[in-house]
Amino acid sequence: MNNYQRIVFPLFVVVMAVLPTLLNPRWQAVAITFLIFSVVALSQDIVLGKAGMFNMGQALFFGMGAYITAILNYKFGWPILATIPLAILLPALFGIILAGPIVHLRGDYLLVVTIGFNIVFVQVLQNNLGGVTGGPNGIFGLDSLSLFGAKLTSQLAVYYFAFAVLLLTLWVMRNLEKSKAGRALHYLREDQLAAESIGINTRIYKVFAFGLGAGISGLAVTVYATQYAAVSPEAFEFIVSVLFFSIVLVGGSSIPGVMLGVFVMFVVPEIFREFATWRYFVFGFAMILAMILRPRGIWPATFGKIPKYLIKGGSHGA
Amino acid sequence: MARNELILKNVTKRFGGLTAVDDLSFKVEDGQIYGIIGPNGAGKTTVFNCITGIYKSEEGSVNWRGEEIRGMTPYQIVDRGIVRTFQTIRLFGQMSVAENIMSGRHIKSAQKWWHGIVPTPGSLRDEKENWLKVQEQLEFFNLGEFAATPTNSLPYGIQRRVEMARAMAVEPTLLILDEPAAGLNDKETLGLVETIYKIREKGVTVLLIEHDMDMVMEITDYLTVINFGKKIAEGTPAEVQANPAVIEAYLGSEDEDDE
Numbered sequence: 001m002n003n004y005q006r007i008v009f010p011l012f013v014v015v016m017a018v019l020p021t022l023l024n025p026r027w028q029a030v031a032i033t034f035l036i037f038s039v040v041a042l043s044q045d046i047v048l049g050k051a052g053m054f055n056m057g058q059a060l061f062f063g064m065g066a067y068i069t070a071i072l073n074y075k076f077g078w079p080i081l082a083t084i085p086l087a088i089l090l091p092a093l094f095g096i097i098l099a100g101p102i103v104h105l106r107g108d109y110l111l112v113v114t115i116g117f118n119i120v121f122v123q124v125l126q127n128n129l130g131g132v133t134g135g136p137n138g139i140f141g142l143d144s145l146s147l148f149g150a151k152l153t154s155q156l157a158v159y160y161f162a163f164a165v166l167l168l169t170l171w172v173m174r175n176l177e178k179s180k181a182g183r184a185l186h187y188l189r190e191d192q193l194a195a196e197s198i199g200i201n202t203r204i205y206k207v208f209a210f211g212l213g214a215g216i217s218g219l220a221v222t223v224y225a226t227q228y229a230a231v232s233p234e235a236f237e238f239i240v241s242v243l244f245f246s247i248v249l250v251g252g253s254s255i256p257g258v259m260l261g262v263f264v265m266f267v268v269p270e271i272f273r274e275f276a277t278w279r280y281f282v283f284g285f286a287m288i289l290a291m292i293l294r295p296r297g298i299w300p301a302t303f304g305k306i307p308k309y310l311i312k313g314g315s316h317g318a
Numbered sequence: 319m320a321r322n323e324l325i326l327k328n329v330t331k332r333f334g335g336l337t338a339v340d341d342l343s344f345k346v347e348d349g350q351i352y353g354i355i356g357p358n359g360a361g362k363t364t365v366f367n368c369i370t371g372i373y374k375s376e377e378g379s380v381n382w383r384g385e386e387i388r389g390m391t392p393y394q395i396v397d398r399g400i401v402r403t404f405q406t407i408r409l410f411g412q413m414s415v416a417e418n419i420m421s422g423r424h425i426k427s428a429q430k431w432w433h434g435i436v437p438t439p440g441s442l443r444d445e446k447e448n449w450l451k452v453q454e455q456l457e458f459f460n461l462g463e464f465a466a467t468p469t470n471s472l473p474y475g476i477q478r479r480v481e482m483a484r485a486m487a488v489e490p491t492l493l494i495l496d497e498p499a500a501g502l503n504d505k506e507t508l509g510l511v512e513t514i515y516k517i518r519e520k521g522v523t524v525l526l527i528e529h530d531m532d533m534v535m536e537i538t539d540y541l542t543v544i545n546f547g548k549k550i551a552e553g554t555p556a557e558v559q560a561n562p563a564v565i566e567a568y569l570g571s572e573d574e575d576d577e
Contacts, residue, residue, distance in 0.1 A: 181434030
């Protein structure tokens with residue numbers, strides 16, 4: 001664990017910081033998407049990995065953040081960065097409202113309801129609700145980033161914006177791990193009845209997980225909307241939710257696991273683009289293998305991260 | 319301050335056509351070790367579930383320290399100082415012993431939900447204080463060496479101790495133990511008896527279900543015997559042992575043998 005914190009993580013930060021200077025524009029774009037998807041996958045991990053709720057509708061919150069940024073920027077002329085607070089808060093609020101009545105559902109029932117929400121959301125976008133979503137074509141021509149009046153149009157700027165968002169998310173994830181709220185999510189995933197019987201209001205924490213997950217993914221897509229300068233409904237289809245669901249399953253509920261999951265499920269298919277028709281075959285096969293060989297994910301969640309003074313000499317396990 | 323008294327009056331719980339608990343009344347007094355015994359399927363665990371809010375009894379009243387707790391949710395009841403363990407151990411299996419015990423500190427911790435996103439100096443201090451409480455429980459239950467071990471890799475007897483440690487971390491006033499000696503060997507059972515006495519010395523009232531008769535007779539101050547959800551006897555262990563209705567429930571009546 002210490003190795004991870006002392007060596008792997010700083011190394012990762014350094015590599016990611018110099019990476020874009022080594023890449024051509026096409027791979028820079030892939031790298032940006034990797035960062036954004038990592039953040040969204042981490043937000044999915046809070047709901048699916050930590051709290052153990054089968055949420056198959058993450059693209060809804062993801063898409064909502066993107067549309068909020070797009071509408072505020074395109075229709076009302078807000079600068080991109082100024083839309084961030086609302087792009088976080090509104091999906092979080094919506095997540096809480098949607099989750100409230102459904103979190104008592106178990107496993108696959110919750111999954112079906114969230115798929116339903118996702119489909120309704122895409123339908124609403126396509127039917128141009130209130131004349132602001134732009135219908136099936138979406139919204140084109142968003143501004144590029146600007147900070148204190150300086151336009152940051154280059155792809156590099158978007159990359160570092162995405163990187164900053166990822167670091168912020170990692171910081172939040174770390175805080176969550178070391179707090180009462182984060183542990184409560186683990187407890188209710190492990191055994192809900194035991195969690196309630198020890199004094200945890202499981203309903204509140206399930207809604208909290210949904211709200212936080214929605215908020216973080218809302219933040220991520222501000223970058224997404226900036227990168228493409230456009231949003232359209234098909235980017236938030238149910239199949240996108242499936243992608244994030246499988247990233248967390250294959251990767252495992254840990255930060256390195258989720259990032260590996262994004263790499264395997266998103267970057268690897270990009271590399272094998274030439275084998276167009278074959279890549280989903282390889283992809284599916286990799287998933288089956290991962291599920292058989294590593295049922296808890298490539299890099300599963302680790303526990304026992306307890307203060308050092310509690311670990312006596314000769315302690316078993318971690 | 320109200321006395322730590324638990325009073326059940328005419329509690330009835332039905333599952334469809336089956337009356338699992340039938341018009342049951344008893345009273346647990348402050349500082350007692352109170353036992354509930356009965357043959358398999360007598361409804362003992364259902365009584366516990368009615369007290370701890372997992373089930374809501376259809377009729378009757380469950381009164382704790384002068385407050386009606388029937389119909390409250392489990393976490394509200396825990397907040398009032400009643401904590402339970404389970405007959406089939408229910409630990410957070412993948413998590414370490416220390417983290418399991420930390421779950422008991424959940425309700426005592428002053429952290430708010432948003433501290434999970436942005437910590438403050440206050441929440442970090444609170445975190446540290448609660449880990450120190452966990453350390454106390456680790457020492458009390460002699461679990462220090464297993465602090466970082468995932469509970470599902472521990473032997474059964476130690477898992478039982480972890481479950482009690484988790485419950486004690488809540489600092490309850492009433493501890494409810496559902497068959498704490500089940501699956502323990504003789505030596506472990508002796509250790510358990512000692513632990514229960516030590517818990518009582520801390521001022522905690524103990525209510526327990528147990529099948530190990532030797533242990534029940536030794537440890538409890540007062541007993542209620544139930545069969546088919548109904549109370550058939552109550553009294554001190556000596557009184558109960560001499561009660562013909564109890565002997566009949568456990569061994570079958572002579573009439574049945576004749577037929």
